[in-house]
Amino acid sequence: MPDSSMPDSPDSPHSPQSAVRNPPFAITDVHIHIQPFDQLKPAALEVMRKGAGDRLEFLLALMSDPKLLLTVMDEDGIDRVGMVNYPSPDVMGFSEATNDFAARYAEADPRRLLPYGGVDPHTTVNATRSVEHLLEIGTRVLKIHPCHMRVAANAYTEGLTALSDIYKLCEARGLPVMIHTGTSIFPGARSKYGNPMEIDDVAIDFPDLRIIMAHGGRPLYMNEAFFILRRHANVWLDLSGIPPKRLLEYFPRLSELSRKVLWGTDWPSPGVDRMRTNVNQFLALDLGEKLERAVLETNPRAILP
Numbered sequence: 001m002p003d004s005s006m007p008d009s010p011d012s013p014h015s016p017q018s019a020v021r022n023p024p025f026a027i028t029d030v031h032i033h034i035q036p037f038d039q040l041k042p043a044a045l046e047v048m049r050k051g052a053g054d055r056l057e058f059l060l061a062l063m064s065d066p067k068l069l070l071t072v073m074d075e076d077g078i079d080r081v082g083m084v085n086y087p088s089p090d091v092m093g094f095s096e097a098t099n100d101f102a103a104r105y106a107e108a109d110p111r112r113l114l115p116y117g118g119v120d121p122h123t124t125v126n127a128t129r130s131v132e133h134l135l136e137i138g139t140r141v142l143k144i145h146p147c148h149m150r151v152a153a154n155a156y157t158e159g160l161t162a163l164s165d166i167y168k169l170c171e172a173r174g175l176p177v178m179i180h181t182g183t184s185i186f187p188g189a190r191s192k193y194g195n196p197m198e199i200d201d202v203a204i205d206f207p208d209l210r211i212i213m214a215h216g217g218r219p220l221y222m223n224e225a226f227f228i229l230r231r232h233a234n235v236w237l238d239l240s241g242i243p244p245k246r247l248l249e250y251f252p253r254l255s256e257l258s259r260k261v262l263w264g265t266d267w268p269s270p271g272v273d274r275m276r277t278n279v280n281q282f283l284a285l286d287l288g289e290k291l292e293r294a295v296l297e298t299n300p301r302a303i304l305p
């Protein structure tokens with residue numbers, strides 16, 4: 001939950017933080033949330049409001065002001081961020097307009113702000129056209145959120161052709177696909193779709209598709225996640241949503257995945273008060289400079305040049 005020492009003013013959300021160590025890495029956080037809150041359904045907004053506590057004013061300002069985000073990134077020593085966005089008309093309230101929101105927001109600094117977008121396979125009129133639009137507006141990653149889109153990541157095996165159209169075009173055009181795994185607490189979210197095993201089909205059927213598995217199945221499906229990550233060369237692990245202090249409890253054999261682990265925080269979601277706090281906690285695990293650099297700098301750069 002939010003740190004009660006946070007000041008109220010949206011202009012100065014952070015007090016200077018004493019860094020544990022100042023790593024000489026150009027950190028890419030591949031998973032933060034900058035989203036159009038004005039599109040949120042009332043029930044989803046209520047979850048955000050409760051989680052934000054006294055940060056709500058700051059969050060509202062952040063969602064409309066990329067300069068504020070860049071300031072926070074400078075303070076926290078974060079070079080680049082991936083801004084997760086996806087339509088979820090039924091659960092979250094986001095329409096496809098959220099994709100254009102992210103692209104517009106990123107114009108403030110296209111090198112440092114990487115816009116993500118999505119296509120809802122249930123409601124899209126033309127999945128191929130929707131993916132083409134994402135490519136036109138500079139989307140860097142396509143997000144599929146099975147729990148919020150109420151769809152299994154492999155639902156094309158049961159006839160949902162819009163989903164295979166999405167994967168096919170992303171594979172052909174080299175657009176990475178991020179797939180949420182694990183649970184979700186938003187009202188109406190279907191956590192049964194959070195099982196990473198569904199990604200097995202996707203990785204087999206679209207062998208050149210680069211897949212980013214968000215959250216490693218936390219908190220229910222870490223064994224499945226680890227199996228999929230080891231089995232498929234093109235599946236990467238995004239650490240967001242996993243409290244860094246407990247990372248090795250969830251993934252004791254993390255070092256075996258060193259080539260494909262990506263830094264992510266889920267900031268400013270409830271419980272993640274700043275990006276840098278998570279970096280510090282990760283560094284405190286003392287995993288060695290080689291793995292730290294791979295996770296924070298070189299792996300994200302490999303998938304998001």
Ligand SMILES: [Zn+2]
Binds near residue numbers: 266
């Ligand atoms: Zn997230």
